[in-house]
Amino acid sequence: MSASLEIQLIAVTAATGCALVGVFLVLRSMAMMADAISHTVLLGIVLIFFIVQDLQSPWLLIGAAAMGLLTVSLVEALNRTKLVKQDAAIGLVFPALFSLAVILISRYARGVHLDVDMVIMGELALAPFDRVTIFGLDLPHALATLSAILLINIVFILVFYKELKLSTFDPALAAAFGFSPALLHYGLMALVSVTAVGAFDAVGAILVVALIVTPAASAYLLTDDLRKMLLLSVAIGAGSALAGYWLARLLDANIAGSMATMTGVVFLIVFVLAPQRGVLTQLRRQALQRWRFAQTMLIIHLLHHEGAPDAAVECRAEHLQAHLRWQPDFAAQVIRDAERSGAVHQERGLLRLTDHGRRLAEAAMVR
Amino acid sequence: MNTHLPVATTSAAIEVTDMTVAYGDKPVLWDVDLETPPGVLMAVVGPNGAGKTTLIKAILGLVPAAAGQVLIHGKPYHAQRQRVGYVPQRGSVDWDFPTSVLDVVMMGRYGRLGWFRRPGKAERDLAMQALEQVGMAEYAQRQISQLSGGQQQRVFLARALVQDADVYFMDEPFQGVDAMTERAIVDLLKGLRSAGKTVVVVHHDLQTVSEYFDWVTLLNVRCVASGPVSQVFTDENLRKTYGGRIAFVGRANNAEPTPGRISTPAPAIGV
DSSP states (O other): OOHHHHHHHHHHHHHHHHHHHHHHHHHTTOHHHHHHHHHHHHHHHHHHHHHHOOTTOTHHHHHHHHHHHHHHHHHHHHHHTTSSOHHHHHHHHHHHHHHHHHHHHHHHSTTSSOOHHHHHHOOGGGGGGSEEEETTEEEEHHHHHHHHHHHHHHHHHHHTHHHHHHHHHOHHHHHHTTOOHHHHHHHHHHHHHHHHHHHHHHHHHHHHHHHHHHHHHHHHHHOSOHHHHHHHHHHHHHHHHHHHHHHHHHHTOOHHHHHHHHHHHHHHHHHHHOTTTSHHHHHHHHHHHHHHHHHHHHHHHHHHHTTSTTHHHHTBHHHHHHHSOOOHHHHHHHHHHHHHTTSEEEETTEEEEOHHHHHHHHHHHHO | OOTTOOSSOTTOSEEEEEEEEEETTEEEEEEEEEEEOTTOEEEEEOOTTSSHHHHHHHHTTSSOOSEEEEEETTBOGGGOGGGEEEEOOGGGSOTTSSOBHHHHHHGGGHHHHOSSOOOOHHHHHHHHHHHHHTTOGGGTTSBGGGOOHHHHHHHHHHHHHHTOOSEEEEEOTTTTOOHHHHHHHHHHHHHHHHTTOEEEEEOOOGGGHHHHOSEEEEEESEEEEEEEHHHHOOHHHHHHHHGGGHHHHTTOSSSSOOTTOOOSOOSSOOO
């Protein structure tokens, strides 16, 4: 395998794992917890590293998972005191643990492979140099780790799909059924921690959150089905990873930054163009509603004054501007459309409802 | 074991003894005793903050009780999960969750399925039946965010129906629904009662208590009274429950409710 292909594989594997857990974090409104965890796991890694003195050890993942759970517990404990709100609690816990990790690395682990820049920024370009042989295959170490993590993520979500769905949507019912939402919650948080550690290799601690939150948030805007949301999130995550890699090559820039940027670009496109929930669709829908409402207002106004003594005044096109407070251009357009749809016809400036228009107006009044 | 537990009461559908729940040192439920026979439709009424929702949650073990014991048909709740159905408040879930109406109703079967087992055709069929019962069959494939409040409530009820429980706890099923849906829900509840189920409903509208229910619990941190509507839904008990606020909760149709008067069609009122 060429180094280029290996790097892309690593990027895609990391992004896929993140995109999967991201869906449940976004649905549980816990995106910022992902940010916190992706930083504090560093402390877990550093502490375990001091004990085992080996950066390849699987114990590092265990330490990271434990630190992730500690983070969540501390945030929840702070929150429970009611002295600190959830977002502030996250803002207190995560810098504390993260800064401790940074101090420990810079003071005691300098010169080792573990260096601050690498952990914070990630250095995907160097990943192929660190190799390991598994089942006779000579692989980059990061790829092996990330594949294992991805596998754990997939198995966890497949096995607990039903339980995760219920406890995310309706935790009270899940608890009443005896499914222990707390257990699932901490299981998921452990998974996020491990996934974040894996993704360090690809994008570093700061940008992990982009891989976790952005693809899921984009997928959320595109579908109404949890399964599809998971698949779309993965597709968007993997696609952004690849696009980011090539962007980095094109610009000769940092790969992690480019990948995170691409997730943002995809989100922006989805945010504007999503078929149901995109900004553009919503604006168009609002405009259409305003237009339809104006049509209805016009025919109801005409129905009210039909045959009344003041009809000659009220039903004149010019009068609408004053009475309904419409701009002249707008009023003219509404009248033109109403004429075209056959609801209204105009005779010497006087507007009359057609039979069709009268039925429409009466139906609108009933509703 | 509590020595003063009532003994020969295993026939009760719900038996709550000395239930106390506190948040910090503030009691939300104070020494509540409750005994509900099977096959009744019971309203739980009381002012805001009376602990109505907490009572249900404590019975279901969703909030820790400082003291007390709960028996459902003679056994603790955790041994009877399959026989208990729960309808939380409509507002307690995220209706923008990416899922369909049918899928939400199928969630009612998850308890029977237990860990790991996946819902299949049997669950789908049951869910469709329940949706037909609540008149929502045509909405099965709808995304849940497109439902009105009344439709959401019907979906929740359908989800409770597929639980096929013996005892149901419903937290404000009438909240924010239109008159037609309220009617439909009442018919459904009465149907459940005819089928021998016990249904406990947190309810807010005192005016409809005697029309909809045959059993009532008046709650205000303590259990003021619990029993047949004709016996315990009295002027005196209501005043004990609501204190001076009775005139306002009575929701009289006249603009100025007379203080002290209870504008409910409760029988056995002697004002």
